Amino acid sequence: MKTQVAIVGGGPAGLLLSRLLHLNGVDNVVLERRSRDYVLGRIRAGVLEQGLVDLLHEADVAERLKAEGEVHAGFNIAFHDDVCHIDLAQLTDGKNVTVYGQTEVTRDLYEALDTAGATVIHDAENLALHDIDTDSPKVTFDQNGQEQIISAAFIAGCDGFHGPSRQAIPNSVRQEYELTYPFGWLGVLSETPPVAEELMYASHESGFALCSLRSRQLSRYYVQCPVDDSVADWSDDRFWDELKSRLPTEVANSLVTGPSIEKSIAPLRSFVAEPMSWNRLFLAGDSAHIVPPTGAKGLNLAASDVYYLSRAFVDYFNRDVESPLRDYSKTALARVWKAERFSWWMTRLLHLFPDQNKFEQRLQAAEFNYLLNSEAAKLALAENYVGLEY
């Protein structure tokens, strides 16, 4: 099989790239290791920056988002018993975020690709990249026991943190930067009405908590937990009790609890691999970088990578202009590192770090008090939360 761009990974980054390339006449194939049901069964974040919303409209996959997404013009940060409201719209001249599950974004993209007759190959096993330092790179994989070979002009590595693409960049070329956090997030999905109209991030002496939502009938909650905890350690009752204990009293008293319909624990890490391209391989999304979910930047960074990369491929194939492809890594990393900084800053502000000394505890309190009393501090948080310009 031959194509112009072989896209490894059928998550949000790979699917959005495929859709945008198709709409611009650039031939591509998506190769996904898992089944579609498996991909759509993953529960992920749900806060979309305006840049991603605009890109989904450009990709003509925003009908359901428009109908079901909830536009949020602000959110709250509780620090022990104080609550700081961040009025995103007022601080950023009308910008906001839209609450809409990543699973739904992925579903909308799959449906659009199917309707357009795009080639999305599932259950692609033992995938490997070859000859990425030549002008005819290849991808091999097994499907139903048969080895398949796809030759392409370029390979887009959209295969997430655990995929093979990043490793295809030689160790002598690749630099990795990483921070791991000494805790995880236990997430619960419940068919209960959200505790509040807006999201609430809560920092408490027993740990972090987050109240989010997917709709008026579907809530998403998180509590910080020890990094080596397992879901089996957390009954629903224990989860709800711990969540309530970390929220301001009046919020805890209005929490509607119910059976969890999904429960999972995710580790937190900050990670960046440089460069994000090497010869004919280009990385986008989690294959190149990971952020702690505190700032809700994971999906939104995949979007800005795809914005830059899709335009660079279109310039190359349709206009014979190579410079955006050459500049892709530098352009994408500039925005990646600012989102890494913001996600790290918000994680440091809101979580209980087990090895934190008393001085650092006072610094956390001072950071929150500065935020509570400074419009400049609120603006800095707000402009990062709604998303910096692409």
Ligand code: APR
């Ligand atoms: N071959 C083919 N596909 C692979 C392989 C492989 N060897 N390894 C991984 N994949 C697939 C995964 O099954 C997954 O569907 O690549 C896809 C990568 O998708 P994501 O991990 O969702 O990454 P990305 O598309 O960059 O989206 C980033 O997803 O995980 C969240 O928090 C993250 O919100 C962020 C968003």
Ligand code: PHB
């Ligand atoms: C979510 O709704 O899953 C969510 C919201 C905000 C975050 C992280 C996750 O910062």
